[in-house]
Amino acid sequence: MGRFPAKIDYENIRNARISENQARLASLGLQKTISELRSITTPVKSPKRKPVKVDFSSVPLRRSNRLKELNPTSPDGLVSIRRSLRLPLDQSPNGKVDDEEEKRPANAPFVDTRLCYSPNVSSERRCMSKGRGSVYDPVFGICCHFCRQKKLCGEEDCKRCGELDVEQPCLGKTDCSVCHSTNGVLCRACLKVRYGEEMEEVINNKQWKCPHCIEEEGSRPYWICNSSFCLKKRKMVPTGIAIFRAREMGYESVAHLLMDELQRQANR
Template sequence: MGRLGDKSDYESIREARISENMARMEMLGLRRCAGELSAISSAPSPRAGSVTPRKTPKPPRVLTPLRRSGRLIAAATPPGSGSRRSARLNGDSVQHKALPYRGADAEEEEQEEKSPMYIDKERLRVLQETRCDSKARGSVYDPVLGICCHFCRQKKLCGEEGCKRCGEGDFEQQCIGKTECSSCHSSNGILCRACLKVRYGEEMEEVRKNKKWMCPHCVEETGTKKFWICNSSICLKKRKIAPTGIAIFQAREQGYASVAHLLMDQLKSRGSF
C-alpha cells in the first residue's frame, strides 16, 4: 500500500496524456485560435434598439420657403403693402372713361360681324375659289355653312353649280348638293351626292325632280320596300348589326347597284328583317 500523498498510476498516466495533448495543440496553433474565439464571444453585444452610427453622416437639411399661389399671397397681404390690387378693392374711387360715340351704323356693323351668320367678302372669295366643282361629296369642310350628311357625317360644301348656300354663303338657302326628305324633314334625310349613289343607288337629279322623295330611313320605317334598311352606321348599330365599312367594292363585284341592295339581298336569304 502506497504512502499518503503518492500519485496513483492512473493519475500519472492522465497527467502525462494531458501534457501530451497540450503540446500537440500548441504545435497546431489551436490554443491561439481558441483564445481569439473566446475574446470575440466575451465582447459586449449591442443593446436592442441601439442604432449603429453611420460611417458617412447625412448632409444637413436645407429648409426652402413654401410655394404659395399669387392669389393666396394677395389675400394675406394688407392693402397698401405693395401688392397689385384693383382700385375698387383698395377703397379708392373709380372713374370710368367715356368711349367715343361711334354711331348707330358702326354699332350695327359690329354686331353683324360678331354674328355666326356673318361671312366676310374675303372668306367668301376663298370659298368660291377652293370649292370643289365636281359633283361628289365636295372637298371643302365648313362647320358653319356645311350641312352634315347622315351617312358620312361630313359638313362639306357641295360642288353643285348654282348652289347659293355653298357658293354665295347664303344661310337662308338649302344646299342643293344635299337631299331633303319630304316625310321626316330631319337630319336622317340629308345625304350628299356620293353617299346617295354609293350607299343607296340613287341619283341626285332624280331626287330633286321627285317632290315626294323619302329618305332610306323613312322607307325602312314605312316598310314600302321589304328588307330595305338604312345602312348608315347609326341605324345599323340600332339594329345591332355591325357597320359594313367600305362595302361598295364587294357590292359591285357581285353586280349590285349599291350597298343597300347587297344588304337587302342578304336579309332576304336569311329570312330576317
C-alpha cells in the first residue's frame, strides 16, 4: 500500500487566498462601493413613540344615530327601523303582537297587505305536482321546517297560494294542533318521505301533532323530528337522503328507521 501524502496546512492556504482577494478588491476600489451599498440597504430604525394616555372620561363617546334614536336628516328627528316584511307595521316596541295575530295558525302567518309589494308570480307554474311546490315567494311562501323551501304549494284548491289570499291557510303545509309553531310546518313531500304521513289525512285530522309535541307528551317512544336542525341539537349527524336506505330495509319513512335504531341503541 502507498503512503498517504503529508498533511497540508489548509488554514494557511485559506488565509493567503483571503488576503490576496482583499488586496485585489482594494486595488479595484470595490471595498468602498460595497460599504456604501450596505449603508443604503440597511434599514434605519425609527425611534419608538411613547404612548399618549387619553382621558376618555372627558371625551364624548361616538354613537350611531340609530342608538341615539335621532336622525338629523329626518324632519321629525326619528329613525326609521328596518322591519321584516312578515311583521305587522303596528307591532308594539316590546316585540309582541295582538292576541288576534297570535292565534293565527303556523301555515297562515300574518302578511301586512299595506306593504308595497308586487309578487312576481305567474299563473303558469313550473311544476304542477303536489310535491314541494314550484314558485319561490319571499312573502306569501311558507317555509317548510325540514326542506326550508319558502315556496307556494301546488295544491289546486289552495286560495293562499293560488289567489294570494293571506287570510286563508296554506293547504300544502301542515299545522300542529298543539304548538302552532314553525316546527310543525311541513310540506307534502317532507311529510310523506320523512314521517310517512299523507297530507289529506293530516288536514282531516284536527288533532294532528307535530313530532316535537309527540315527543314531549311521550305517546310514541323514540319518535323524534329528523330535520338537520333538530338532529344537530341532539348531537346527531343529519341523515341526508336516507329515504332510499329506509325503504330498502322495509321502513315506511326515515322517522321509522330512526325510531328503530334509537330503540335498539337503548336496549343494548
